[in-house]
Amino acid sequence: MDKNIGEQLNKAYEAFRQACMDRDSAVKELQQKTENYEQRIHEQQEELSLQQTIIDKLKSQLLLVNSSRDNSYDCVPLLEDGETRKDNLTFDQPHDKVKSGIPREKQSKFTGSERGQLGAQ
Numbered sequence: 001m002d003k004n005i006g007e008q009l010n011k012a013y014e015a016f017r018q019a020c021m022d023r024d025s026a027v028k029e030l031q032q033k034t035e036n037y038e039q040r041i042h043e044q045q046e047e048l049s050l051q052q053t054i055i056d057k058l059k060s061q062l063l064l065v066n067s068s069r070d071n072s073y074d075c076v077p078l079l080e081d082g083e084t085r086k087d088n089l090t091f092d093q094p095h096d097k098v099k100s101g102i103p104r105e106k107q108s109k110f111t112g113s114e115r116g117q118l119g120a121q
Helices: 002-068 081-087 104-109 112-120
Strands: none
Touching: none
């Protein structure tokens, strides 16, 4: 019986040792994944910040250009955020889906040179 108990103890100890090694390995893997995810989040936050800076600069340039123009000729008005969401427009869609200040029939009557002349007025 002593031999049987000794074998059982050895098996139990080996199972316990293996469970501890599996736990340590899982903890190490979790720490590594956590560090990787934190690094990716940090990089994405930096990228998002850079993109927001670019968007802000482009918006200010667009506002500057639009404010220096006479908005009644050859201009496409900016859409408010709510209007953009309502119409589900994206930057990838053609610009002819954006409503301009000039009706479509009148737009087609202008040639490129006439538009240039109107914009210069």
